[in-house]
Amino acid sequence: MAEVYNWQIGREMDYPYAEARPEKQWGAVFDINKCIACQTCTLSCKTTWTHGEGQEHMFWNNVETKPYGSHPIEWDKEILDRLGVQEWREEDGEYVYEGDTIFEANDVDWDEMAPDDDPQNLHGQDIEGYIPDSEDWAHPNLGEDEPAGEAFESDTHISADEETHPMWFFYLPRVCNHCSFAGCAGGCPVQAVYKRQEDGIVLIDEDSCEAFQECVRACPYGKSVYNPEENVSQKCVGCYPKVEEGLVPQCFENCLGKIRQHGWINPPDEADSSNPIDYLVHDAEVALPLYPQLGLEPNVYYIPPINVPDDYLIQMFGPRVADAKETYQAARRGDEEYRKLRGLLHLMGSTEWRVEEFEVTDEEAIGYDEDGETVARVPMEEPQYERERFDEDTNAYRLDIT
Template identity: 80%
Template sequence: MAEVYNWQIGREMEYPYPEARPERQWGAVFDLNKCIACQTCSLSCKTTWTNNEGQEHMFWNNVETKPYGSYPLGWDQEILDRLGVQEWGSDGVYDGDTIFEVRDFDWESMAMDDDPDTMHSEGIEGYIPEDEDWAQPNLGEDEPAGEAVESDTHIEEDHHPTWFFYLPRVCNHCTFAACAGGCPVQAIYKRQEDGIVLLDEESCQSFQECVRACPYGKSIYNPVEMNSQKCVGCYPKVEQGLVPQCFENCLGKIRMHGWVNRPDQADPSAPVDYLVHEAEVALPLYPQLGLEPNVYYIPPINVPTDYLYQMFGPGVEEAQETYRKARRGDEEYRKLRGVIQLMGSTEWRIEEFEVTEEEAIGYDKDGHTVARVPMEEPRYERDRFDDQHDAYRLDIT
């Protein structure tokens, strides 16, 4: 057992292994205001990585509708119920238990050896989904929550009375990966060079302790191969300076891949660090679980803050407000608008960016320009009400 510092919850916490951060950490930001649930990302991963026998139920990238969609079925409800009370202090420190703490396990007595009877995951809260929980990845799609509204109603308020949103998910390549912490034979490891969490299928002995331990449902058992499998972060592309397959193919251009640092080492000229640490507009998914996940989300601005607070933690209201201001065109938020414009603009990883009067520009690690997008596009705005057809227009630009 070790005490490690998890900056997302603002405190030290228990974890099965000592803190060992990689040289660089694979990271991502997804803008939930732009996802259209086209599932192109899901299919691009499926056709690349999980199209073999035994992988039919596997979606390393999935997109679920919130609040009612989930894959595997009910994953977040299940783990949040097991976590108990989850409260944050006014100082941004998480006061509840993480999944490594809730069982009050005596980690000191845990021998660090290869004995499969030594089940680290006994000390990690989790569960193994049933087979049928993987069977319907799109259940609940487009089901709204909130109050019904009359048709033809135009909503001016920030939060919509009827709402849902799409949540795309991949493995978070967590800093404190529960899948690795739970594996009794150390078949899962984090790469030093990029922080990608990989599962060595030859070492895997089918205990499924990673499936039990990953609260995000991103380690999945293959009953034909008889081993567990997970997202590989598209490491062959990442090694070449390219973005992962599900990022490159994202139709809504909602994704940015890049390196993410701890707050005290953040580089504001790098897009992911800028969005997470400087603009503070991108937040981790369920940080209270304690894994320090490295996929960050720009929360949807039309969804009630109460719901998002549980999902993204205490910074969510400020993140929504910042995004609204950037969207309105406030000059102060020009840099933020620029980096959002750069999302999905190139197959290359943008290591640095700058925003000028006319455009946002992305550079690769050698300083070569790999993306260039205009800050303003010509725009024609129509009246909200269409007199000819006696109807409100949904799209006026």
């Protein structure tokens, strides 16, 4: 029986394959608080990778409004319904997931269901999941901007110290998570899905793919998609040609709101505080995995939206949400203790090069690439100029003086 250690759920779990971590792991942090759903990421990906015949329904990158938006339709509700109510338990300040992951929900004996070279042996058939109907791929914008919560009155006022908003929604940008325990790789009956040793990017080898669509079924995030024209399944490739050159993927580079940081993510015991992703995930613990309870150890981490009630966010990002929100707010307020975090948040998304190391000085946050070359510099305080309220030359008052 293959038991792997998934640090995101604080325990060992079943997985069809033995634990095999790549030399480096493609990782990312998205700051949800800054996303405005302009969909520039979506389009930059679409025009780069999925403009062909048979890919019309594919959005390797999509941005959906939560709680009512989703692509494919209701992907998260579907999988959460299937797993049912599950619990986390706290143990010496660490959280351990007590429920079942998608690999455990059906009590599979992975010794008996071991992957082999026989395509007829659909060893992954009991990984919990479903194949979305073709209609489910057809409405990427359904539910956009639909809010949840209490109705607003015309005189409703949200005070600045209010923790969450009575009516809320937020945008969730999504790409493939290049999971450490990928469902797509775990489910493929012909071992066509593989993880790259050098960067941990998960790819489908189209020459080996036999279109069983087991990866489509086994990816709970709905990020493996069947291409009826080519008769293969396809997914986000992590923009590996750019990543190989030290650049960030298209959807990161083109992000107008600078909400995205790409880099390498290490397991907690190997975390490096000068690595921006490790710092946000392991040191500041401000960025959290998406639906960690599914058990895939996804490698895209989210800074949760501070205006949204905890209960919904805990379901989505796990039990460490409240702490993450608090830390983020402290950094935002300018608390000295979180100065380094604030600097890094300023630095996010400011260069097309992958920042592998960063430092925060008195004046600025600086990002370095693999070779230690400076690739980004951002001031801690944005320079601000103030003009006189009254302009004597034109004998007029200025409305905008800063």
